[in-house]
Amino acid sequence: MGEVKLVGTWVSPYTYRIKWALKLKGIAFDYIEEDLCSKSALLLQYNPIHKKVPVFFHGGKPICESMVIIEYIEEIWPHNPLLPTDPYERAMLRFWIKYAEDKGPSMWMVGEGQHKAEQNSLEMLKIIEEKALGDKKFFGGDNISMLDIVLGLGHWLGGEKLLEAHKLHRLHVWLKNFKQVPVIKEDLLDLDGMLAYLRHQREMSPATH
């Protein structure tokens, strides 16, 4: 079936998407932590366009972009599916993934603009809760789907507190359930560590944006 390898970093939320998808399907893989300070020759060789992690390797062949990698994983190992089998349900899930992906990046801003980002984030989360989650346990129903993985990054910087404060009860319960799934629990994104790292990077940066 070919060697499975993942190059990522602990501060890249997108790296976690791939880890989670592989673990949910029980696929063994080698994980290589990329040096944040000097981009390795491996990374530059295999992702010359974006020079970013994660880079996924299957049988020696590289794939970049987290959602492209996850679609590939789903096609190669269709068990424990991350997309519904019904084509219409698949399309609905893909619609919400695109919605979350388009709205998501604004939520990663730290410092100035954070209030605006939080407002956008809240608006998105309200719509997602009402239209996509409803009364289901996970976005995929009883099981974690690609959309759960996308949203599970802790896109909302405030996490559970923010969901509680803004009465997003169903999302709050969802986040608790998500974190309790064993393969997620053993590989939770270190949000605090990541934010501290990003703040440090920002302070070290000679220019302000």
Add this chain to the structure above:
Amino acid sequence: MGEVKLVGTWVSPYTYRIKWALKLKGIAFDYIEEDLCSKSALLLQYNPIHKKVPVFFHGGKPICESMVIIEYIEEIWPHNPLLPTDPYERAMLRFWIKYAEDKGPSMWMVGEGQHKAEQNSLEMLKIIEEKALGDKKFFGGDNISMLDIVLGLGHWLGGEKLLEAHKLHRLHVWLKNFKQVPVIKEDLLDLDGMLAYLRHQREMSPATH
């Protein structure tokens, strides 16, 4: 197989993606031209999140977002495939689609910022030509793929002239070939009409952005 219906507008490039995909697969469909001035009840009901065309209906069920619609069409009608059958080749094509989609919107700017947009556009096109097209007739090889459809919108406002001026010879030949495919030829995007319409809208708009 259920009724197939498309709600679009002649000024929406994304509408053409769906028309082309359906025609390439020989799927009969009803086309409903949306009134640009008053968004119809149909549109507001079926795309409440974005309130945008295209909206695709299959057996009465609506789907929004052009790439989500095209993935659905590919799953329901797999003949005359728009994605390669090999999973790795599919992933590569999806990578380039994401790349073109992420870089694409800047190219739609008219007026101020156009120079910057053109620079971004050129950079993207050079990379696409070298890395994704190479010496193939279409991005899909001998046949049109999802990536050809995405790029076929005439993302570069200057079209053939721009490709010629910047010595993007292989893309220039590709664009000529693309336009000669019968189903594309009979339903070409009216770029000049669209730009004139957008300029008119801009002049009528009370605020400048």
